[in-house]
Amino acid sequence: MINLTINGKKISAEENSTILEAAKNNGINIPHLCYLEDVHEFGSCRICVVEVEGAKTLQASCITKVSEGMVVHTNSSRVRKARKVLYELLLSDHSKDCLSCKRNQTCELQELGRTLGVDETRFEGARSASYTDSSVSITRDLSKCVLCRRCVTVCNEIQGVGILNAQNRGFDTVIGPAMNLPIGTVNCSYCGQCTVVCPVGALKETDSIQEVWEALNDKNKRVVVQVAPAVRVAIGEEFGYECGERVTGKLASALRELGFDDVFDTNFAADLTIIEEGTEFLNRVKNALTGRGAVLPMITSCSPGWIKYIEHTFPDELDHLSTCKSPHTMMGALVKSYYAKKINEDPKDIYVVSIMPCTAKKTEIRRAEMKNDGMPNVDAVLTTRELASMIREAGIDFRSLEDSEFDNPLGMSTGAADIFGLTGGVMEAALRTVYETVTGRELPFDGLHVTPIMGLDQVKEASILIEDPLENYSFLDGVEIRVAVTSGLKGANQLMKEVAAGKSPYHFIEVMGCPGGCMMGGGQPRSKDPDVRIKRLKGLYSEDESKVLRKSHENPYIISLYEEFLGSPNSHKAHELLHTHYVKRGVFNEYSNEKFVAKGADIKRAPGGTDKMADFLEGARKKERKERDENESIRILALEAENARLKDELDDALETVELFKKVLADYAEKHR
Amino acid sequence: MSNKTGSCTCNPTEKTSRYSEIDKVIELYKDKRGSLIQILHLAQEIYGHLPLDLQQYIAKSLDIPLSEVSGVVSFYSFFSTKPRGQHTIRVCLGTACYVRGGKKIIEKLSEILGVGLGETTKDGRFTFEIARCIGACGLAPAMMIDNVVYKQVNANKLESILSQY
Numbered sequence: 099m100i101n102l103t104i105n106g107k108k109i110s111a112e113e114n115s116t117i118l119e120a121a122k123n124n125g126i127n128i129p130h131l132c133y134l135e136d137v138h139e140f141g142s143c144r145i146c147v148v149e150v151e152g153a154k155t156l157q158a159s160c161i162t163k164v165s166e167g168m169v170v171h172t173n174s175s176r177v178r179k180a181r182k183v184l185y186e187l188l189l190s191d192h193s194k195d196c197l198s199c200k201r202n203q204t205c206e207l208q209e210l211g212r213t214l215g216v217d218e219t220r221f222e223g224a225r226s227a228s229y230t231d232s233s234v235s236i237t238r239d240l241s242k243c244v245l246c247r248r249c250v251t252v253c254n255e256i257q258g259v260g261i262l263n264a265q266n267r268g269f270d271t272v273i274g275p276a277m278n279l280p281i282g283t284v285n286c287s288y289c290g291q292c293t294v295v296c297p298v299g300a301l302k303e304t305d306s307i308q309e310v311w312e313a314l315n316d317k318n319k320r321v322v323v324q325v326a327p328a329v330r331v332a333i334g335e336e337f338g339y340e341c342g343e344r345v346t347g348k349l350a351s352a353l354r355e356l357g358f359d360d361v362f363d364t365n366f367a368a369d370l371t372i373i374e375e376g377t378e379f380l381n382r383v384k385n386a387l388t389g390r391g392a393v394l395p396m397i398t399s400c401s402p403g404w405i406k407y408i409e410h411t412f413p414d415e416l417d418h419l420s421t422c423k424s425p426h427t428m429m430g431a432l433v434k435s436y437y438a439k440k441i442n443e444d445p446k447d448i449y450v451v452s453i454m455p456c457t458a459k460k461t462e463i464r465r466a467e468m469k470n471d472g473m474p475n476v477d478a479v480l481t482t483r484e485l486a487s488m489i490r491e492a493g494i495d496f497r498s499l500e501d502s503e504f505d506n507p508l509g510m511s512t513g514a515a516d517i518f519g520l521t522g523g524v525m526e527a528a529l530r531t532v533y534e535t536v537t538g539r540e541l542p543f544d545g546l547h548v549t550p551i552m553g554l555d556q557v558k559e560a561s562i563l564i565e566d567p568l569e570n571y572s573f574l575d576g577v578e579i580r581v582a583v584t585s586g587l588k589g590a591n592q593l594m595k596e597v598a599a600g601k602s603p604y605h606f607i608e609v610m611g612c613p614g615g616c617m618m619g620g621g622q623p624r625s626k627d628p629d630v631r632i633k634r635l636k637g638l639y640s641e642d643e644s645k646v647l648r649k650s651h652e653n654p655y656i657i658s659l660y661e662e663f664l665g666s667p668n669s670h671k672a673h674e675l676l677h678t679h680y681v682k683r684g685v686f687n688e689y690s691n692e693k694f695v696a697k698g699a700d701i702k703r704a705p706g707g708t709d710k711m712a713d714f715l716e717g718a719r720k721k722e723r724k725e726r727d728e729n730e731s732i733r734i735l736a737l738e739a740e741n742a743r744l745k746d747e748l749d750d751a752l753e754t755v756e757l758f759k760k761v762l763a764d765y766a767e768k769h770r
Numbered sequence: 771m772s773n774k775t776g777s778c779t780c781n782p783t784e785k786t787s788r789y790s791e792i793d794k795v796i797e798l799y800k801d802k803r804g805s806l807i808q809i810l811h812l813a814q815e816i817y818g819h820l821p822l823d824l825q826q827y828i829a830k831s832l833d834i835p836l837s838e839v840s841g842v843v844s845f846y847s848f849f850s851t852k853p854r855g856q857h858t859i860r861v862c863l864g865t866a867c868y869v870r871g872g873k874k875i876i877e878k879l880s881e882i883l884g885v886g887l888g889e890t891t892k893d894g895r896f897t898f899e900i901a902r903c904i905g906a907c908g909l910a911p912a913m914m915i916d917n918v919v920y921k922q923v924n925a926n927k928l929e930s931i932l933s934q935y
Binding site (some may be wrong): 266274275276633685686 | 846
């Protein structure tokens with residue numbers, strides 16, 4: 099332990115801890131902005147400066163380690179003054195349109211101003227880059243960026259993707275993709291982790307609220323909504339519930355209040371995914387073991403961020419992906435076929451909205467593959483945050499809502515579906531069904547939980563020995579099925595390098611794009627609770643355990659769906675509606691030119707300008723040119739008028755001179 | 771200085787041959803941390819400038835994000851992403867040169883060359899830039915053409931200096 103004095107208080111702190119941590123553990127809050135515990139400890143904003151006796155300059159407390167005998171002042175007038183000046187300088191290059199900003203009242207910069215007691219902005223001057231760049235999933239509003247670089251850390255260090263980095267220098271610095279390319283044109287996975295950590299309104303999901311309101315107002319549309327498993331343990335946070343608290347019943351009621359005609363559960367489609375994906379897996383293993391050849395390991399395909407990442411980063415390994423669509427697009431496909439027929443409605447008049455913890459799903463539904471009969475499976479995706487915002491806007495008192503159930507036939511689900519929202523959940527759900535299909539017995543784990551793949555580690559693995567299988571699966575006798583689970587793209591990269599080298603020891607791999615799985619997705623509420631991951635995890639596991647049916651193949655509505663409509667798992671019809679294929683993209687889109695730029699993206703003010711941007715810029719340029727031409731012609735007219743006026747003046751002057759000359763000449767003549 | 775780059779190609783195999791000269795450099799520095807700047811420096815030396823597809827090639831070879839490469843390229847004014855002229859003129863605008871009329875030199879040069887700062891003349895002979903102190907304050911105002919320093923320049927000398935290139 100290290101002994102030091104902070105504000106006259108003698109305290110002891112752990113070795114290698116920072117001044118900020120030591121102070122916090124002893125009840126002293128040091129204001130900070132860019133610092134994000136365990137994620138971003140970088141000292142870029144300098145708001146957390148403190149006075150350390152003996153040091154010439156103020157020190158950033160989030161990166162300065164404690165040392166023996168150190169004397170620190172966190173509240174001296176020098177420190178307070180410095181913080182205020184720093185804050186005001188940040189404001190001088192900020193748009194300050196707080197009242198019309200999505201982050202109003204949840205903005206960390208705003209809160210900091212209140213903490214620091216700032217009541218004036220003394221600095222006004224030039225503003226740096228302030229344009230907006232929108233992809234279908236993520237919008238960057240550079241007028242609000244405070245250059246804290248949290249997003250850079252998350253994108254590079256945690257996800258290992260590296261789309262966002264500081265470009266240019268000094269006043270011209272912007273955080274963005276290489277060469278100021280629009281984010282809709284690069285190899286971004288759209289995982290949205292950057293939007294979760296952004297302290298201000300600079301990074302956010304691209305708005306879909308408006309189009310959903312329009313659909314809800316359209317009397318000719320039947321608007322169907324579905325909710326992902328991870329939403330039910332997170333949306334409560336937006337209405338004052340404890341982190342991880344399950345609010346499933348209230349959520350269903352809120353959606354009805356908003357005016358959705360059918361309130362379905364993506365969980366149902368998760369159960370369906372297990373049947374389709376489990377069958378696909380068993381077929382692949384069978385083919386591999388009986389010498390017919392199959393691509394193994396098979397990798398899950400539920401996470402669209404992960405899908406986009408592998409398409410860019412490992413374009414030659416796409417055969418490893420399960421061909422199953424993600425659960426919500428399966429649901430969309432079913433709503434516009436199976437359900438439409440059931441209720442005798444033209445699928446063209448059905449509008450499917452998915453409530454997702456995810457920003458990548460917004461891009462997923464725009465993919466050409468996610469269509470059947472020329473209609474998109476899903477029409478709009480709202481993030482958990484967006485739904486909360488709609489509930490507030492509609493004046494619904496969430497806390498006083500009665501609990502209600504999802505609608506059938508697409509609303510019932512087993513416990514296996516709930517755990518789709520956490521890392522290891524899809525694998526566990528699949529194993530519950532696959533093991534029982536093969537052996538006729540329940541999965542030999544306490545409470546059906548595959549313990550080795552539970553928890554929040556980056557890469558987890560397990561193996562299950564198949565003994566005494568049913569007759570149809572005798573080829574599996576004595577086979578040890580090896581599985582791996584990872585969440586976050588950095589872990590995925592690690593496992594994929596093994597796969598690409600042909601050295602992967604696994605049969606089946608689950609990948610979720612966000613660290614912790616969907617419950618920590620890029621569209622989830624921005625939590626301040628340091629234990630958020632473990633609390634949401636517990637919430638989902640308890641939702642699973644609270645159900646009587648906990649294995650996907652026991653879902654009675656799934657059974658009747660196959661009987662009435664799909665036939666058998668992996669049938670022709672199932673393939674048509676529920677399966678997909680993937681697009682080879684390459685890191686720099688060498689193989690595909692598909693772009694996901696949002697409509698109306700305002701990038702005309704973007705600095706630089708590259709080949710790829712040229713297409714987008716051309717329109718804006720034309721407009722500018724026209725305006726400039728107009729301005730130019732007005733200027734020329736004005737100049738011509740001025741010229742004429744000056745000419746007249748000159749003529750007058752010349753005339754006067756001539757006159758004077760004459761007078762002088764006359765005068766001289768007379769005297770002679 | 772050779773300039774072998776032209777319009778963008780999207781064919782990765784063609785890129786390999788196009789930028790094969792930089793491979794040796796990358797091989798040399800690959801395992802050394804923090805050698806990106808050195809590689810970019812040599813790449814600019816070989817190809818004249820650092821267009822997007824060359825940056826992509828370097829990023830891929832080093833297995834680092836493109837945004838990191840472009841971040842470094844855009845940070846240092848010495849790196850250029852557009853084709854450069856045969857010769858680079860850098861007029862010093864450090865404090866001493868500024869005080870002694872560096873700005874006048876820029877105005878005159880701009881007039882003679884017919885281009886603004888950061889631009890390249892139409893005939894591709896000169897790229898016109900400013901420098902922040904070239905360490906020749908005693909000789910102010912100073913300017914450089916490629917690696918040659920010209921001391922106590924004034925507007926009248928410019929024509930004769932340029933005619934040497």
